[in-house]
Amino acid sequence: MGHGMLSVKLCELDEAICCIHDRIHLSESRNPEELDEEIARAERELYELKSAVSGKLRFSQSAAVSRISKKYSAVEEALRSAASDDVQPSSDERLLIAEYYLDFAMLAAEKAVLESLMAIRSSMDEDRRK
Numbered sequence: 001m002g003h004g005m006l007s008v009k010l011c012e013l014d015e016a017i018c019c020i021h022d023r024i025h026l027s028e029s030r031n032p033e034e035l036d037e038e039i040a041r042a043e044r045e046l047y048e049l050k051s052a053v054s055g056k057l058r059f060s061q062s063a064a065v066s067r068i069s070k071k072y073s074a075v076e077e078a079l080r081s082a083a084s085d086d087v088q089p090s091s092d093e094r095l096l097i098a099e100y101y102l103d104f105a106m107l108a109a110e111k112a113v114l115e116s117l118m119a120i121r122s123s124m125d126e127d128r129r130k
Helices: 003-027 032-058 063-083 091-129
Strands: none
Touching (some): 003 091
C-alpha cells in the first residue's frame, strides 16, 4: 500500500468525522421518534462498517494485521460484556460512556497517525536501499 492510500483513508476519516459531528449536533434537537430512527440507522451503519472491516481483516495476508484483529475483537467483546449488565445505565452514565468512546476514537486516531508516519519512514528507507 503506497502513501496515496493513506491520503485516501485520511479523506474517508475526515468525511466520517464531519458526519459524526453533524449527527450528534443535529440529534440534540430531534424529537424522540426522530432520534429513535437515527439510533436505528446508526446501529445499521455500525454493523455494516464492522462487517466490512472484519472482512478486510479476515482476508489480510499480514500476520501483524491478524494479531491486531484478534486483539481488537477481544477488546470489543470485553466492552460489550461490561456494558451488558442487567442494569440499564442512567442518562449520565450513557453520556460518560459516549465521552469515553470519543476518547478511545481520539486514541485510535493518534495511533493511526503514528503508524502512518512510521509506514512512510519505512517506505523511504526501503526506497533508499534500492
